[in-house]
Every structure is written in structure tokens, then in C-alpha cells.
Amino acid sequence: MIVVVLLVFGMLQLTPGDPVQAMVGQYPVPAEFREAIERHYHLNDPFLSRLWQYFANLAHGDLGFSFQMQRPVLGLILERAPRTLMLAASGFLLGIPIGMAVGVLSATSQNPHLDRFWTTTTLVAYAIPGFWLGQLLVILFAMQLGWFPTQGMAPLVSRASGFGWFLERARYLALPAITYAIYEATRVARLMRANVIETLGQGYIVTARAKGLSRPTIIRRHVLRNSSLPVVTIMGYAFGVAMGGAVLIETVFSWPGVGLLLIEAIRARDNQVVVGVVLFVSFAVILMNLIVDLLYCALDPRIRTGS
Amino acid sequence: MLEVKRLIVHLRVGDQVLRAVDDVDLFIERGECVGIVGESGSGKTTLARAMLRLLPAVELAEFSGEVLFKGEDIRAMPEGALQQMRRAGTFSMVFQDPLGYLNPTQRVGAQIAEALPSGLRASAVRQRTLDLLREVGMREAQLVARRYPHELSGGMRQRALIALALAPSPTLLVADEPTTSLDATVQLQVLETLRRLHRERDMALVVITHDLGLIAELCDRVYVMRFGKVVECADVFTLFEAPKHPYTATLIELSTRGAAPARATTADEVVT
Amino acid sequence: MNQDIPGPSPTLTSRSEVASARPREALPTSALAVSALLSRLCRTHYGAAGLIILALLVLIGVTAPLLAPFDPTRQVGESLMPPSWTHVMGTDNIGRDLFSLVLYGTRASLAIGFCAALAALVIGGTIGTLAGYRRGLTEAVLMRLAELFQTLPVIIVVLFAIALFGSSFWLLIAAVALAIWPLEARLIYGQFINLREREFVAAAIVADLSTAHIVLREILPNALPPVIVQVALDASLAILIESGLGFLGLSDANMISWGQLLFAAQDFLNAAWWMSVFPGLAICIAIIGLNLLADGLNEVVNPRAVRAAIGLAA
Numbered sequence: 001m002i003v004v005v006l007l008v009f010g011m012l013q014l015t016p017g018d019p020v021q022a023m024v025g026q027y028p029v030p031a032e033f034r035e036a037i038e039r040h041y042h043l044n045d046p047f048l049s050r051l052w053q054y055f056a057n058l059a060h061g062d063l064g065f066s067f068q069m070q071r072p073v074l075g076l077i078l079e080r081a082p083r084t085l086m087l088a089a090s091g092f093l094l095g096i097p098i099g100m101a102v103g104v105l106s107a108t109s110q111n112p113h114l115d116r117f118w119t120t121t122t123l124v125a126y127a128i129p130g131f132w133l134g135q136l137l138v139i140l141f142a143m144q145l146g147w148f149p150t151q152g153m154a155p156l157v158s159r160a161s162g163f164g165w166f167l168e169r170a171r172y173l174a175l176p177a178i179t180y181a182i183y184e185a186t187r188v189a190r191l192m193r194a195n196v197i198e199t200l201g202q203g204y205i206v207t208a209r210a211k212g213l214s215r216p217t218i219i220r221r222h223v224l225r226n227s228s229l230p231v232v233t234i235m236g237y238a239f240g241v242a243m244g245g246a247v248l249i250e251t252v253f254s255w256p257g258v259g260l261l262l263i264e265a266i267r268a269r270d271n272q273v274v275v276g277v278v279l280f281v282s283f284a285v286i287l288m289n290l291i292v293d294l295l296y297c298a299l300d301p302r303i304r305t306g307s
Numbered sequence: 308m309l310e311v312k313r314l315i316v317h318l319r320v321g322d323q324v325l326r327a328v329d330d331v332d333l334f335i336e337r338g339e340c341v342g343i344v345g346e347s348g349s350g351k352t353t354l355a356r357a358m359l360r361l362l363p364a365v366e367l368a369e370f371s372g373e374v375l376f377k378g379e380d381i382r383a384m385p386e387g388a389l390q391q392m393r394r395a396g397t398f399s400m401v402f403q404d405p406l407g408y409l410n411p412t413q414r415v416g417a418q419i420a421e422a423l424p425s426g427l428r429a430s431a432v433r434q435r436t437l438d439l440l441r442e443v444g445m446r447e448a449q450l451v452a453r454r455y456p457h458e459l460s461g462g463m464r465q466r467a468l469i470a471l472a473l474a475p476s477p478t479l480l481v482a483d484e485p486t487t488s489l490d491a492t493v494q495l496q497v498l499e500t501l502r503r504l505h506r507e508r509d510m511a512l513v514v515i516t517h518d519l520g521l522i523a524e525l526c527d528r529v530y531v532m533r534f535g536k537v538v539e540c541a542d543v544f545t546l547f548e549a550p551k552h553p554y555t556a557t558l559i560e561l562s563t564r565g566a567a568p569a570r571a572t573t574a575d576e577v578v579t
Numbered sequence: 580m581n582q583d584i585p586g587p588s589p590t591l592t593s594r595s596e597v598a599s600a601r602p603r604e605a606l607p608t609s610a611l612a613v614s615a616l617l618s619r620l621c622r623t624h625y626g627a628a629g630l631i632i633l634a635l636l637v638l639i640g641v642t643a644p645l646l647a648p649f650d651p652t653r654q655v656g657e658s659l660m661p662p663s664w665t666h667v668m669g670t671d672n673i674g675r676d677l678f679s680l681v682l683y684g685t686r687a688s689l690a691i692g693f694c695a696a697l698a699a700l701v702i703g704g705t706i707g708t709l710a711g712y713r714r715g716l717t718e719a720v721l722m723r724l725a726e727l728f729q730t731l732p733v734i735i736v737v738l739f740a741i742a743l744f745g746s747s748f749w750l751l752i753a754a755v756a757l758a759i760w761p762l763e764a765r766l767i768y769g770q771f772i773n774l775r776e777r778e779f780v781a782a783a784i785v786a787d788l789s790t791a792h793i794v795l796r797e798i799l800p801n802a803l804p805p806v807i808v809q810v811a812l813d814a815s816l817a818i819l820i821e822s823g824l825g826f827l828g829l830s831d832a833n834m835i836s837w838g839q840l841l842f843a844a845q846d847f848l849n850a851a852w853w854m855s856v857f858p859g860l861a862i863c864i865a866i867i868g869l870n871l872l873a874d875g876l877n878e879v880v881n882p883r884a885v886r887a888a889i890g891l892a893a
Binding site for chain 3: 135236263269281
């Protein structure tokens with residue numbers, strides 16, 4: 001994490017032009033303001049003490065101040081983060097089981113046509129950019145069929161409450177979550193298929209067959225668990241990809257999450273927010289990788305005993 | 308008990324077809340111990356797997372002939388009947404590489420229990436599993452049952468795999484290079500275990516190996532294989548005293564000449 | 580050292596010879612070898628399909644001015660016209676011919692794809708080589724850095740770079756290369772780790788050949804095959820990133836790219852589905868082509884059939 005901060009700081013240092021201007025964006029900088037910022041970030045100090053100050057600010061949760069929104073950056077991000085998380089989580093929950101099922105079906109299918117069908121489907125789906133898929137879904141389900149709203153997270157005026165409130169939200173969540181899910185599912189399906197095929201070639205599958213276990217039993221007891229393990233390892237990476245994808249998918253659906261915040265900030269040249277979001281996302285991804293590592297240790301006995 | 312007639316197995320290897328087993332006849336009597344010798348690539352492992360129908364269908368380019376087990380043709384048997392036969396303990400197999408042939412994510416005990424006949428109560432399953440482990444010479448059976456394969460030594464894994472193969476109380480056990488990957492002392496232990504089981508259980512034993520020493524120790528009768536064909540078949544004494552085929556003579560000469568060549572082959576197996 | 584002991588018979592040693600054999604011959608540098616690679620590639624279904632798609636795209640990119648029925652930068656009809664015989668893909672919101680735009684877009688996407696993949700190969704290759712051949716601190720620092728970059732979402736890195744430095748064509752390529760170089764670096768590094776312990780490298784060191792010679796002539800050619808596959812994947816990733824940026828309206832505004840067409844489409848999803856469908860399809864085709872090519876290359880470069888056969892003999 002520290003290295004990420006160093007990198008970000010380094011890139012900020014490399015930015016051409018006036019650092020104050022770069023931080024603030026394209027707003028005119030009043031003189032007293034410039035002085036305040038210079039004092040706040042110790043801009044006139046030598047490099048190392050500036051770096052130290054930067055770390056100190058971050059440690060206090062001070063990610064800077066958004067001049068466009070007139071609010072502290074951290075508050076902005078924290079307000080948006082749960083929405084992104086909700087979207088990504090529903091996409092994962094929907095997409096990963098589907099992807100795993102498709103992968104297993106495709107790999108264990110004794111009908112070569114079925115396998116070819118799924119392989120081709122995932123190959124094509126793999127090449128579809130998430131945001132374009134989003135646009136297509138909007139055109140089809142929101143515009144043509146009118147089943148779902150096209151944009152946003154909730155209606156501007158809402159009188160629903162209780163379960164109705166939930167349903168209303170779900171309608172807004174549906175399309176972006178499905179987009180995410182399809183995106184996740186194709187990746188998981190490809191990985192899962194490869195894993196299952198590899199597992200099926202392992203010796204212990206021959207052992208299982210020699211025991212006289214039936215095909216479904218072998219798949220359930222010996223194939224599923226062993227080929228699911230690598231899926232867990234890519235979860236951390238997948239989370240990172242999802243955070244990146246959030247930028248695009250949230251833009252398609254105007255879903256007011258962290259990703260959209262980043263884009264709004266870049267468009268408004270509100271660089272404090274840009275830096276804040278980048279740091280936040282990096283932090284989240286690194287944290288997620290840590291969790292995944294721990295999870296993997298818990299699941300795989302080979303690592304658990306630390307040999 | 309087992310009779311193989313005109314068995315042909317051609318395997319798909321990439322774009323090519325490998326004639327792994329080429330028109331082989333052999334038989335195994337009840338309670339007998341039969342050896343199949345040959346160098347690496349002579350088709351002995353493929354023969355063993357083909358006999359028990361353990362080769363994946365996708366790899367088979369051709370699979371013909373008859374494998375009669377008590378009069379029933381295993382080769383042509385439907386999958387369901389075959390599974391029942393395996394569960395009922397007609398025949399089972401000990402594989403060459405015990406680490407690869409045990410599931411790395413399951414405890415050894417659970418994997419052995421899975422091979423036991425179905426319909427046993429949990430306590431009975433537990434008891435039988437421990438008995439099996441003790442039978443193959445594991446003193447701390449309870450501890451071993453709770454271990455994962457990678458936590459055991461090579462010899463222990465090999466014996467765990469033997470215990471697993473014994474679980475359905477087979478009348479025929481096929482052991483593929485049961486001692487190859489082991490240290491000399493452990494080799495001896497496994498050899499003793501096999502000999503004892505063979506005697507106590509009145510179980511037919513097929514040992515597949517390139518190690519003529521092992522054959523001499525264990526077997527009654529020997530088939531010598533080369534390039535997918537059986538080149539000679541004789542009882543052990545005749546084979547060692549008066550080999551008919553020049554290839555057999557070469558094999559015997561090489562194995563008695565000293566330990567060095569034998570160890571070289573063992574190392575090769577590990578390397579590849 | 581096992582191989583030093585003379586085997587009992589020629590057939591018995593055959594396996595060990597395979598194990599110790601010198602790795603594949605130095606990669607194709609001559610035209611002959613390249614054509615051999617291509618012909619082997621064409622024999623794999625995937626590779627041939629990918630190659631055809633890609634060749635067609637390159638052709639379209641090169642001959643876009645000849646193929647395009649209209650000038651893509653001018654208004655040539657009413658705005659938002661649905662597909663018809665004059666405008667096969669319809670027109671966009673300012674009356675430009677979408678078919679011509681899509682044809683011209685091929686140029687930007689392919690150029691960015693190839694340039695960024697090459698740049699990533701150069702950066703990643705250099706760093707991977709350095710880390711792989713020099714051990715100790717260099718190795719640790721460089722590989723930790725690569726790992727770190729790999730953890731961060733690619734598009735976030737690119738967006739950050741663009742937010743700070745702007746997005747002209749070359750800056751865009753630099754940003755994409757900055758985001759994907761670790762893929763190359765780690766791959767080459769891994770190859771080096773494997774190869775530097777091999778006998779023929781030891782032989783070269785004993786023969787007192789220069790470090791540069793060992794790295795460039797002995798190790799690198801043998802390390803390259805899987806890297807070629809990665810370059811194809813990198814190119815597809817770069818095209819995806821560029822289209823993503825275009826879609827966000829953050830790509831180079833002076834060029835026509837498929838992503839930018841989708842950016843324009845976003846506001847007219849209701850009125851003009853064709854504005855989204857056709858450029859998106861173009862992206863898909865390019866990505867599928869590159870992925871197929873990578874699959875085919877993979878089959879040629881490290882044939883799985885061989886490995887499967889070894890597993891089977893065991």
C-alpha cells in the first residue's frame with residue numbers, strides 16, 4: 001500500500017506545470033488559497049519532508065478536498081463506495097455460480113456439440129466489452145421492451161416503502177448487475193472449464209473410477225472442489241477487474257458509484273478526487289487480495305499445513 | 308479367473324496413434340501371482356489399465372479383443388455394470404505414483420472409506436478404514452487416516468494406496484510399479500506387505516514392473532512384454548534358468564550385472 | 580547427473596535423453612522460419628481463423644479511404660438515419676456515415692493495439708530480463724513492482740495517467756503500456772528463472788561468453804515463444820482499453836475510434852440503436868480475432884498434446 005502511495009505521489013511530482021493548479025484542476029486559484037494549499041501540503045519544503053507530510057495526511061484519512069463539489073474527498077468516496085460494492089457484489093453472486101456451472105457442464109459434457117456450443121459462446125462473450133453489453137441490454141430491455149429503467153439507482157421521486165421500496169431498487173439494479181454477472185460468468189466459465197479438464201486428467205480421478213464411483217459422484221466429490229480452488233485465487237484479481245469495470249458500467253447506467261465519481265472528476269479536472277479514488281480503489285483491491293489469500297489458505301490443505 | 312484374448316489397444320497421442328498393446332493373450336488363475344515385465348514404454352501399464360477398463364474413452368483409438376473375468380467380458384460391459392463390479396470388490400488396482408493418484412484435498416481416511424462397500428454404518432466404515440491401514444502395516448492408523456496425502460512419506464502413501472485398493476476386498480489386485488518410486492528399505496516393506504496380503508487374503512496378484520528382482524521375490528509366473536507384445540511367458544524358475552527369448556536373456560543379464568543400471572532406470576522414472 | 584550413468588540399453592535411456600535435450604532451437608529469425616511458424620499456425624483451427632480475421636482487419640485499416648463510401652469527418656446525410664442502402668450502418672447524430680466511421684476506426688484501434696503491445700513488450704521485456712538475469716535486490720524490487728502494478732485495475736492506472744498527463748495518441752499508448760507491462764515482465768521473468776539454471780546456459784558461462792551474448796543470444800530466443808502469445812493478448816487488451824477510454828470520452832479527440840463512436844451512441848440509445856451495435860460489433864470481431872490468434876499460437880508454441888501424452892505414459 002505504501003508503495004502505491006509512493007507511486008501516486010511520484011506521478012503527481014512528474015505532472016507538468018504548477019502543482020497547485022494540478023491539484024485543484026482548471027479553476028482559477030485565488031492567491032490566499034494558493035498560500036493555504038502550499039502551507040497545507042508544505043509545497044515549498046524539500047522533497048522528502050513533502051512526502052512525509054503526504055503520508056501523515058493520508059494516515060489521518062485526509063484525502064484532500066474537492067473544489068468542484070466543495071466537500072472532503074474521503075466523504076465523497078465513502079458515500080459512493082457502498083453503491084459500487086452492492087453492484088459488484090450482486091454481479092459476483094449472480095455471475096460466479098453461473099460461470100462455474102457453465103464451465104463444469106461444458107467440460108464434463110459427453111456430448112461434443114454441447115461443449116463446442118458453450119466454448120464458442122464463452123469465447124464470443126469474452127470478447128464483448130462490458131460497457132457495450134450494457135448498452136445492448138439497455139437498448140433491448142429498457143428501450144424496446146421497457147422492462148427496466150435505463151439509468152440511475154432510484155427514481156427521483158419515490159413514495160414506495162418496505163418491500164415495494166426494495167423491489168423498486170431491484171429494478172434499477174437489475175440491468176447493471178446482469179451486465180456485471182455476464183462479464184464475470186464468461187471469465188469464470190473459461191477458467192472453470194480449463195480447471196475441470198485438468199482435474200479430470202489427474203490420477204486420483206482414475207483412482208475414483210477404479211473405486212467404482214459413478215460419474216456424477218466423481219464430479220461432485222473429486223472434481224468440483226479441486227477445480228474450484230483456482231477460481232478462489234482469481235477472486236482478488238477479479239475484484240480488481242470489477243473495480244475497473246465499475247468505471248465503465250457505472251457510466252453506461254449512470255449508477256452513482258465510485259467509478260462514476262472518478263469519471264466525473266476526470267472530466268471536471270478535479271484532481272484531488274481522482275487521486276483519492278485511485279488510492280481508495282488500490283486500497284480496496286489490496287485488501288481484497290489479502291482476504292482471498294487467507295481464504296485460500298483455509299480451503300487448500302496443501303497450503304494450510306504450510307509445507 | 309481372468310483371461311485376456313487377442314487384446315488390442317491403440318492410443319491417441321496428439322495426432323498419432325500409438326499401438327500400445329498389440330494382440331496380447333494372457334490368463335491369471337485364482338490366487339496366483341503373475342508378473343508382467345518390460346521396459347518403460349513396452350505397454351505393460353496400458354495393458355493393466357485396459358484389462359480393468361480404466362483408460363479414458365477419449366484416448367482410445369482402438370480397443371478390441373476380450374477380457375473375460377469369470378466368464379464375463381469386461382471390455383464390452385456397460386458402464387453401470389462395470390461400476391457395480393468394481394464396488395463389489397472383484398478387482399482393483401494400485402497405481403504407480405501414489406501422490407498423483409490420491410486426491411490432494413481429501414484426508415486419506417475419507418478416500419479409503421469411499422472405496423468401502425456402500426451401506427455400512429458410519430462406525431463400521433471408520434473401523435474398517437483403520438483395519439485396512441493397520442493391515443498394510445501402518446502402526447498409527449488413526450493419525451494417518453486424518454492426514455492429507457502430501458503429509459505422508461512416499462512409502463506411507465504407497466501403502467495408503469494399497470489399503471485403498473484392498474477396501475472392496477478384491478479377488479484380483481493389479482499393482483503397477485508398486486515399489487519403483489521408493490527407497491530401497493521402504494521397497495522391502497511394501498514388498499513384504501504385498502507378499503503377506505497375497506498369502507493371507509488368497510487374492511490373485513498381478514505385479515507390473517521393470518524390476519526383475521521384485522518378480523523373483525513375488526511371482527509364480529511371468530509375462531515379458533516388448534513393443535506392446537508378449538514375447539515370452541514362463542514360470543519364474545524356467546524364466547531365470549532358461550530364458551527362451553533373447554530379449555528376456557538380455558533383461559536378466561542386465562539386472563544381475565549389478566545395481567548401477569537398475570538405479571539408473573529408477574532415476575529416469577523420477578526425472579520424467 | 581542421472582544422465583551420466585550409462586543406461587543398460589538404448590531404449591531404456593531414451594526418456595532421459597528427452598529430459599535433458601537442449602530446448603527448442605532458437606526462434607525464427609529468418610523469413611523461412613517465420614513462414615514455418617505461420618504454416619504451423621494455419622494448421623490449428625483457431626490460429627487460422629484468428630489470422631484471417633486479423634489480416635482482413637489490417638486490410639480494411641490500410642484501404643479504408645478506398646473502401647469508405649463517404650468522408651467520415653463530414654456530414655453527408657440527415658442525422659440519425661437508420662441503416663439503408665446508401666448508409667449501410669445508418670448515420671450518426673451529426674449526419675456522418677457510420678459505415679465509413681467504423682472502417683476508419685479500424686485504423687486507430689489496430690494502431691493502438693499493436694503499438695501498445697509492442698511498447699509493453701519492450702518495457703516488460705527489459706524489466707523481466709533484468710530481474711531474471713540479475714538476482715538479489717534488482718530482482719526483488721522489480722518483481723514486487725510488477726506484482727503491485729498487476730494488482731491495480733488496468734483501467735484505473737490508465738485513467739489516472741490520462742487524468743494527469745492528457746490523452747494524445749502517443750500518451751495513450753504510453754499509458755496503456757504502463758498498465759500492461761507487468762504481464763510481459765512476469766512472463767519473461769518466469770522464463771528466465773527456468774532457463775538460467777539449464778545446462779546450455781551454464782555451458783555458455785563456462786565458455787566465458789559475454790553477459791550480453793548469453794542473455795540476448797542464448798536465453799532470450801528460448802524465452803520468447805510464450806511471450807508471443809502474450810503479445811497477442813496484450814494487443815486485444817489494449818484495444819479494449821482504448822475503446823473503454825473512447826467510450827468515456829477520454830481518448831484522443833482527434834482520431835476516429837470505435838470506442839468514441841460508442842461514446843456518442845450513449846446519448847442516443849433510444850433513437851439510434853445502430854450507433855451502438857455496429858461499432859461494438861467491430862470491437863468484438865477484433866478481440867475475437869486476436870484471442871483466436873493467441874489460442875492458435877499457444878497451441879503451436881507449447882503443444883498440449885505432447886504434455887497430455889507424457890501424463891498418459893506415467
